[in-house]
Amino acid sequence: MRRVRWNAPLVTALAGLGLIALLGIVAPLVLQEEATALSGAARAPVSAEHWLGTDALGRDVLARTLVATRLTLEMTLAATAIAAGAGILLGTGVWVSGRRVRELGLRLIDVLVSYPALILALVIATVVGTGPTASVLAIGLGGAPAFARLTANMAASVAQRDFVTQARLMGVPPYRVLVRHLLPNIAGPLLVLLSVAFANVLVALSGLSFLGVGVQAPDYDWGALLNSGLASLYTNPAEAVGPAVAITVTGVLAGFVGDGLAAALDPRARDTKTAPAQTPAVSAPSHRAPADALVTVDGLSVVLPDGTRLVDEVSFHVMPGEIVGLVGESGSGKSLTAMSVARLLPEGLSAHAAQLTLDDLDLAAPVVDPARLATGIGIVFQDPSASFNPALRMKGQLTETLRVHQGVRGAEVDRRAVEALEQVRIKEPARVVRQYPHELSGGMRQRAMIAAALLPGPKLIVADEPTTALDVTVQAEVLDVLTDINRRRGTSVLLISHDIGVVGTVCHRVLVMYAGRVVEAVSAADLRAGRVKHPYTQALLAASPRLQDTGAAERAPLATIPGRPPQPAARPAGCAFAARCPVALDTVCATERPRLIDDVACHAVRQEVPTA
Amino acid sequence: MAATSARAATVGAGRPAPLGPWGAFLVRRVAGLAAVAVTLVVGTFLMVQLIPGDPARVVAGGDATPADVERVRHELGLDRPLFTQFADYAGGLLRGDLGSSFQTTEPVARIIGDRLPFTAEIALLSVLAVLLLAVPIGLAVAARGSRRADSSFTFVTGTVGATPEYVIGTLLVLGFAIKLGWLPAAGAETLASLVLPVAALVLPATCVMARIVRREAAQVLAQDYMRTARGRRLSPLRLYARHALPNLLTATLTLGGLILAGLLGGTVVVESVFAWPGIGQRVVEALLVRDYPVVQGCVLVLGLLAALLNLLVDLVLALLDPRVLAGKGAN
Amino acid sequence: MPRSRFLSGAVTVAALSLAASACTTGPAGGPSSDGDGSGGGTVRIGFTSDVTSFDPAKGAGATDYALTSLLYQPLIGQDDGGAFVPGLAEKWTSTPTKTTLTLKKGLTCSDGSPLTASQTVASLRRYQAESAGALLTFGPANAGEKTTITGDDKTGTVTITTSAPWGEVLAGLSGTAAGIVCKAGLDAGDALARGAVEGAATGPYEMAKAQRGASYELRLRKGYTVFPQYAAVPAGEPAGRLRIQIAKNESTLANQLQTGALDLAPFTGTDAKRFGDSDNGSDNGTFTVKSAPLIRHYVGFNQRSGRPGADPKIRKAVAQALSVDAFNNVFGGTGQKLTSYVDDKAPCVSTDSSLLTGTDKAAARQVLKGVVIKLEGSNAVAGGAGNSYVAEALRAAGADVKLTNADNATWATDVTANQGDWDLTVFPLISGALARGGAYFLGPEPAEGGLNYGAVQNTAYARHYVAATSVTDRNAKCAAWQKAQEALLTSHDVIPLATVDVHYATRKGISFATPTGALSLSTLRVTG
DSSP: OOOOOOOHHHHHHHHHHHHHHHHHHHHHHHHHHHHHOOOSOTTOOSOSSSTTOBOTTSOBHHHHHHHHHHHHHHHHHHHHHHHHHHHHHHHHHHHHSOHHHHHHHHHHHHHHHTSOHHHHHHHHHHHHOSSHHHHHHHHHHHHHHHHHHHHHHHHHHHHTSHHHHHHHHTTOOHHHIIIIIIHHHHHHHHHHHHHHHHHHHHHHHHHHHHTTOSOOTTSOOHHHHHHHHHHTTTTOTHHHHHHHHHHHHHHHHHHHHHHHHHHHHOTTOOOOOOOOOOOOOOOOOOOOOOTTOSEEEEEEEEEOTTSOEEEEEEEEEEOTTOEEEEEOOTTSSHHHHHHHHTTOOOTTOEEEOSEEEETTEETTSSSOOHHHHHHHEEEEOSOHHHHSOTTSOHHHHHSHHHHHHSOOOTHHHHHHHHHHHHHTTOSSHHHHTTSOGGGSOHHHHHHHHHHHHHTTOOSEEEEESTTTTSOHHHHHHHHHHHHHHHHHHOOEEEEEESOHHHHHHHOSEEEEEETTEEEEEEEHHHHHTTOOOSHHHHHHHHHOHHHHHTTOSOOOOOOOOOSOOOOGGGOOSSOTTGGGOTTOOTTTTTTSOOOOBTTBOOHHHHHHOSOO | OOTTHHHHHHHTTSOOOTTHHHHHHHHHHHHHHHHHHHHHHHHHHHHHHHSSSOHHHHHHOTTOOHHHHHHHHHHTTTTSOHHHHHHHHHHHHHTTOOOBOTTTOOBHHHHHHHHHHHHHHHHHHHHHHHHHHHHHHHHHHHHHOOHHHHHHHHHHHHHHHTSOHHHHHHHHIIIIIIISOOSOSSOSSSGGGGHHHHHHHHHHHHHHHHHHHHHHHHHHHTSHHHHHHHHTTOOHHHIIIIIIHHHHHHHHHHHHHHHHHHHHHHHHHHHHHHTOOOHHHHHHHHHHTTOHHHHHHHHHHHHHHHHHHHHHHHHHHHHHOHHHHHTOOOO | OHHHHHHHHHHHHHHHHSSSOSOSSOBOOOOOOOOOSOOEEEEEEEESSOOSOOOGGGOOSHHHHHHHHHHSOOSEEEOGGGOEEESSEEEEEEOSSEEEEEEOTTOBOTTSOBOOHHHHHHHHHHHHHHOTTHHHHHOGGGOGGGEEEEEETTTTEEEEEESSOOSOHHHHHTBGGGOOOOHHHHTTTTHHHHSOOTTOOOSSEEEEEEETTTEEEEEEOTTOOOOOOOTTOOSSBOEEEEEEEEOSOHHHHHHHHHTTSOSEEEESSGGGGGGSOOSTTEEOSSEEEEEEEEEEEEEEEOOSTTSGGGSHHHHHHHHHHOOHHHHHHHTTSOSOBOSSSSOTTSTTOOOOGGGSOOOOHHHHHHHHTTOEEEEEEESTTGGGHHHHHHHHHHHHTTOEEEEEEEOHHHHIIIIITOOSOOSEEEEEEOOOOHHHHHGGGSSSOGGGTOSOTTOOOOHHHHHHHHHHHHOOOHHHHHHHHHHHHHHHHHTTSEEEEEEEEEEEEEETTEEEEOGGGSOEEEEEEEOO
């Protein structure tokens, strides 16, 4: 189970429930007399003596509501325990059993779950009779199938993981698999489910009382009190208020505990500290891009809402027909840089730049014509298996931009889709367009992704780690397709990769990024020849197997770079690489940010190599 | 919560069949339905056997002499071997004969025929309304992602979702029928009479459902394929309706099946509040006077109905999400 | 057999109409209206239970009585004060062994065929065989062959002779269960119970539309003139159509009445207060509320040896521990305090409060302290609130009370069939007649096929009961009844509590009579 991160709603709700539980313990001890005493004033309205009036026998409604807390909570807990116990046993049991038992068990759960729980409860109440025990059994067993179904869902994801499969292959008995491997791994979501079930059981129990088959006098729970209160709602509304509020508040609190737990256990829960967005001062245009550059990026920063710069004043350009590589470790800001160009930054991040243009299209403007964006920039994402919509056929996804933004209709759509798949060397394209993504292989999907990016005829393709998720053999094919497109159609490509080997072979020019900054711009030829200046680029090259080993017989062990890049919020005032740099200068590197001059941003390089 | 996977997983438990994906799928589902039917028939038969006490005594009345009880027992065929009784019961079912009410001597089949349409009417309308309301609301809240909208959504849905249907129903009557006089307070006379019962069912269910949708939508919206779709610069409507919705529905309908079943149960309570002459109210009535044939018949038919609805959900899922049909996990 | 069927019927009656609303033994019929049968508009009436049987002989609940009384008219009616009024019969004579009734001229069934004396005899014979209540109509000693029913089509007379003297024949014939069914209905077999049979009606209305569990629509028969001639029938036209709607929940009925979806609805709970004060005849401008006793509550004892109820001192102490006012308040304080086991609308009922034992908690405490009492009651009326009160009051008097609030069927089995372990019960009596309600305190025990669930051994009471039911002279009858009740009350075999009333809230412009304290829908008239 993951560590619980306490949050305010969770703590509040737990405290509230604790208070109610305390009431359940204390109230019957203190108020029992008052709750059963006949005051003589039947159905009295609200008064100082009876805050919620009295019932038909002249008993104090408030006292009865408070005393009923115990029975209500006991019944709700017991029924929840039955539902959970039976449900968890069934739901996880099927996953530690053999295949046949499992299929049968899952089918049985399906059958049971499709039966309305309240009707099932009514049947059980008929068999067992009425009263607290019967109600608990009825609602508990009635709720078990739903619990089993949801538990089976959770268990399914865990049961198919390696460590469980392995345990079973090693002959660990089912019970141990269940207790040691399955349950601990779904304990978190189960807790959430439990609190939700608690709220549902509470309402269901009161429903039984409403129908007259729940708790019978002289016993009383909130449902029974509410039922008799509702009967006199129009003449003495106060009588219904107490139990109604009690049921709703307890249910809401239990629900909030569920929400709070879910949030506390969710690893993706974002820290929602939202400081006012600070617009970073955008420096004056400084990068001198050629006038005919396709993409011009000048002083681009990508910032978090709290002002932290994930990308820090990056400038570069892409010429028409040029393949530019952006290389760096993960977290270096290369993808964010590319996504800023594509205007696809994740929510919460904002891009600011002195200049950010594609041809004459201002990509930094508040609003950009969606049609021009969609047709001007094609995007190839990293994971082709996740980047296609699993519910839609290939054709629709390939040609959506054509249809939505370029008004292509009818048979033309089909023709273009088939043609595009042919261009990326997919066999039987006519069949593939009718298929769903899950029917294609990874390599085919990525080529189809490139085809989709190409279809509107973009000037620029942004390819974000297009080969990372693919097998090595398939990687080469996909890169081939990209370079082929570039050659034949003159489409510019902005290729993002953490693999300096890949960018070295495919690109014309390479930008090396480190900790949100560009540290070096180098031609592919120089890169392949090892003619790089920045100590970080040199270290990257040293850590990369392919270029080092080309043709060389002596295989030096791969160098690793000691240390880690700084966190964006803790980026030093000076060179971000200084702390890991073997040649850092004591004087300036730590204090002064090196500027990108002559395609390299390093104080030390310029000292050692005064003239290039 | 891994809400998405199990239905797909269970649906996909079989191996590829020569019938093609739809054929194999239908065979599996119809076989499942048959299993449900058999289970229900056996279950409802055993239910009456399980009830403590003697049905013959209940029918004969509390003051009946032992001879009276024996005569009733014989009339009801309760003195014959269990298997013969079951064969009679099952045989009767095949002929559409569900027995007759102890209390009113009406044939149970006719009782169900009279009552079921009313329940079906509000249940189906409610399911439709819940889906039409909960999905857009949940999706909108997830898409907006604003903290304020989120917390007020959580508060409202949490509160309404935790309020029993009959309380909501009573409040609706108080407001819209008594105070404002806009809608009928009860009965099944006009189309307007549908509004309040359906609203009483829909409000809490929508809140529960909308929360599920929001949670699932948050997951769907974070998927890579949604970024791909955003890369195509689609209008929000197209983005959410075409790309998010089908994926959302898989998970939503899986859990929605549970809510659907819950709705059928909820009609029992709501029918009682609104004097809606549905089957739920009848079954409770029969339970209270121990009119076993009616209980038995209603329980059987409601179960079959629920199973059919479930099958319908599966079919819709298979249409929406090709992976369900192919039997691969949706995760 | 007939004996046990009677009790079975009575128990079923209790079971079904406790949750419901109207009186059970009430005579049915309508006034001798000069209405020409064309009638006024539609009157919409709400009930909280569906019809369980359309067979008048098998009726077991408020809605059953309401519907069958409109479809099947009895020969005579019983009016306030015990006087009989003409129904289908225009005149009659009665002695303890022979009753002769003469039918009105020109009677027809709803299919237009004439209703003859021999058809009426067939209907009465069926009533004798099928109805649980027939036992007390013709007398326990006159079962089967011992009662002969003959008719003469020429003179239109029906003659009933009993071998043993019995003085309740006319009272029995005035009951809803004795409503006359035409040949079509008698030939229909079980179908008579399942729905209105075409052409079977003898009453003012015939079924136009039936939707079980939801609503029934009745149409006034053209040219119908033989309404029962009660004294208090309101002026006005009978409704052309009666629409009876079912809603389980009294609040729902009240909502419908308030929003104009209903014109008349009965309430046993506090919802009646929404339509004006529930005292008889009061109104709030739009509605009139009329009350009638529904349940007569009394405390009954298990007097078998070893039970606390076998001791007269304990029975008296129980009476001293209870406050009738407090009990009445449990049901909203609108009930009538009882001076016998039935209410004061019943003919010959004792109204002498000196026969009752007043509340004296101190005295009660001296006797009841530490006495273990198993109280079992039915939860059908207000969830058993009355039982809770009695239990609390006895506890307050020092008794060790074990309260069982059973559902009605279980209560009937445990207490009235004496198959349970019980000492004391709060009996919800449906019947408003001395003979019927009093049958529980004499004769054999349930195990021997009798009604005497508490094994009461009160010979004085039994003697006077027999005397009262064997004469037809009103004065002699009432004198005997007075002595019978005195014997029962002074030995604390029964401790009268209070009635739970049904309050009929009616929209202005509609009125009806309640002869002997029971709703009679065939007296309903559209007045405004």
